[in-house]
Amino acid sequence: MTQYATLDGTSDAGGWERPDSGSPIHTWADTTTAGSDYIQATTYGDAVGPAIFTLSDVDDPESASDHKIKYTAQGVVGGMSFGSGPALTIALFEGTTQRHSTTNSSLETSGATAYTITLSDAEANSITDYDNLLIRLTMTGEMEEAVYVYVAYFECPDASAGGGVTTSPAFLLFME
Secondary structure: OEEEEEEEEEEEOOOOEOOOOOOOHHHHOOOOOOOOOOEEEEEOOOOEEEEEEEEOOOOOOOOOOOOEEEEEEEEEOOOOOOOOOOEEEEEEEEOOEEEEEEEEOOOOOOOOEEEEEEOOHHHHHOOOOHHHEEEEEEEEOOOOEEEEEEEEEEEEEOOOOOOOOOOOHHHHHHHO
């Protein structure tokens, strides 16, 4: 099974917005399935962000495998752009300590696209408090470029079902 840490708070919007809503922006990207809701950043030549989002709590899986950051995003190339389009940097923090960062400079512009980032074993093992994880989003681009983020979340395996070594009853009878 899998645990999902979804956006559950906006610590700092960092210039990201949902222009048609007064709701906290994390509520527009707080699931694990992309729909029509999104948050956006639009640049006029400077970076936008970082937006900092708290994540719902998950239990320590006591394993370094299958730690992932998943997000669905779309880039929008502006009319004054001469480059390859906007870039999105998505980072996983534990409190103030960065555990992973990736910049996607090849965002699909024809529609919302799902992306998966798999943490290395060393990055996953560096997490000590799964209740203190944050996602930070920063967008860079040229004039009038934008990034839409539909969902962003962290995923890891379930916590182990129990600790220690289990011994079968048949083995115990044999030992008696």
